[in-house]
Amino acid sequence: MDAAMIGKIEKALQYSQEPDRLHINALKVTFKGDHHDHLVSYNDGTWHCDCSFFKARGVCSHVMTVERVLAGMVEPAEAVPMPA
Numbered sequence: 001m002d003a004a005m006i007g008k009i010e011k012a013l014q015y016s017q018e019p020d021r022l023h024i025n026a027l028k029v030t031f032k033g034d035h036h037d038h039l040v041s042y043n044d045g046t047w048h049c050d051c052s053f054f055k056a057r058g059v060c061s062h063v064m065t066v067e068r069v070l071a072g073m074v075e076p077a078e079a080v081p082m083p084a
Helices: 003-016 052-057 061-069
Strands: 026-032 037-043 046-049
Touching (some): 026 061, 046 061
Antiparallel strands (some): 026 037
């Protein structure tokens, strides 16, 4: 391995210790649920999940889990208010 590659590996290690350098703009995740797989996506601050709970409420356990895993790197989802 050459010196340039060693330098890049060391820099990557340094960067990985500084997660605040990262901001995720877009993401697609296959979430393996208890009963079905779900597609969770994030694009420029907007979350989406193909499950029925998300369609009704604008947030779901699948989205909340991905948010928790990526804490600080993505904007949290906002639940849709229930009608009075």
